[in-house]
Amino acid sequence: MAEFEFETEGVKKTFTFMNRKAPYGTIYALEVLETVLITAAFEQHANIVFVDDGVYQLKSGQDTAAINMKNFSPTYGIIEMEKEDADEDEDIDMNWRIIVEKESLEARGLTTDDFKVDVEVLSAAELADVIDASDCVIGG
Amino acid sequence: MLHTVNKSPFDRNSMETCLRLAKKGSAILLIEDGVIAAMQGTIQSANIENATDAFDVFVMGPDLKARGLSEDNLIDGVKVVDYSGFVDLVEERGSVNAWL
Numbered sequence: 001m002a003e004f005e006f007e008t009e010g011v012k013k014t015f016t017f018m019n020r021k022a023p024y025g026t027i028y029a030l031e032v033l034e035t036v037l038i039t040a041a042f043e044q045h046a047n048i049v050f051v052d053d054g055v056y057q058l059k060s061g062q063d064t065a066a067i068n069m070k071n072f073s074p075t076y077g078i079i080e081m082e083k084e085d086a087d088e089d090e091d092i093d094m095n096w097r098i099i100v101e102k103e104s105l106e107a108r109g110l111t112t113d114d115f116k117v118d119v120e121v122l123s124a125a126e127l128a129d130v131i132d133a134s135d136c137v138i139g140g
Numbered sequence: 141m142l143h144t145v146n147k148s149p150f151d152r153n154s155m156e157t158c159l160r161l162a163k164k165g166s167a168i169l170l171i172e173d174g175v176i177a178a179m180q181g182t183i184q185s186a187n188i189e190n191a192t193d194a195f196d197v198f199v200m201g202p203d204l205k206a207r208g209l210s211e212d213n214l215i216d217g218v219k220v221v222d223y224s225g226f227v228d229l230v231e232e233r234g235s236v237n238a239w240l
Contacts, residue, residue: 020157020240028240052157103160124160132141132163137237 012093014045016134019054024069029057032140033075040082043094047130048079050119051101054140055108058100060116073116080117101127142233146172146240149184154239159187164194167233169226170218171200175209178218185215192217198229 017036021028039046050058057076064071083096100119105111112119122130131137143162147154155170155177162168168191170178177188178199191197192215201220204211211220221229230236 016237018237018239020154051161052153101161128161128163131161131237132166134235136235137141139238139240 008042012044013135014047014095014133015039016047016049016131016137018131018137018139019048019050019057020052020140022053022056023062023073024064024067028140029054030072032138033072033079035138036079037075040094043092045095047097047099047134049099049101049127049131051104051127053108055100055104055110058115058117058119059110060114076117097130099127099130141166141235141237142229143168143237143239145170145174145177146238148173148176149187150176150182155184155187158237158239159191159195162195162237165196167196167198167229169198169200169221169229170203171226172203175199175203175207178204178214179209180213180215188215188218198225200226 017032019029019032023029036046036048057073062071062073080098083098086092086094086096098117098119100112100121102121102123105121112121141163143158143166145155145158145168149155151173155174158168177184179185188197197218198221199214199218201211201222204220214220
């Protein structure tokens, strides 16, 4: 059995995660979330972006008990903690942004008060620049 | 950056959101059911008609063919590519954003 060694030392990229689906109806939201956490393990930069129905992933007060599915929304709190740790600790070279698109938010009658974590609200034009400047985009 | 859209604009808002969030000058490649967006004379046609100035818009020929859609009915300014053309776009445009 061959052993693989990954040459990741010193490799630093910016990943953008496009969350565009509401939670629970499909597996997209959960799968992207898992991938975001891997990004933390490898200490990479990340833009965790919520557009379209993806903004519903951040809604506070989710209670899935009656649909027999795991409520994974507390994990967004973990992401916020990771971000804050990275911001505060000079030894961690990891820049994370949690971004919501203004147009998607307004189209759904939501405000940042509806969310369980603090987010940056960017216009579509501002967000286009962020996406374009990233090294790798993970859709979902 | 190369943006790919693989959903029909009649089914999902993937193309609409791609057009809103893609930086001007990017390439957009319509693949799979996404090719439907490239056809003239639909109530969705205006979206791509208005996008060909700001973006380089491509459509996957084999996906058109598979669906019996003629290149003659493509919106003006949309360019047809095959699989090797897709590979060229990936190489030229650096990174890919797949709108699902």
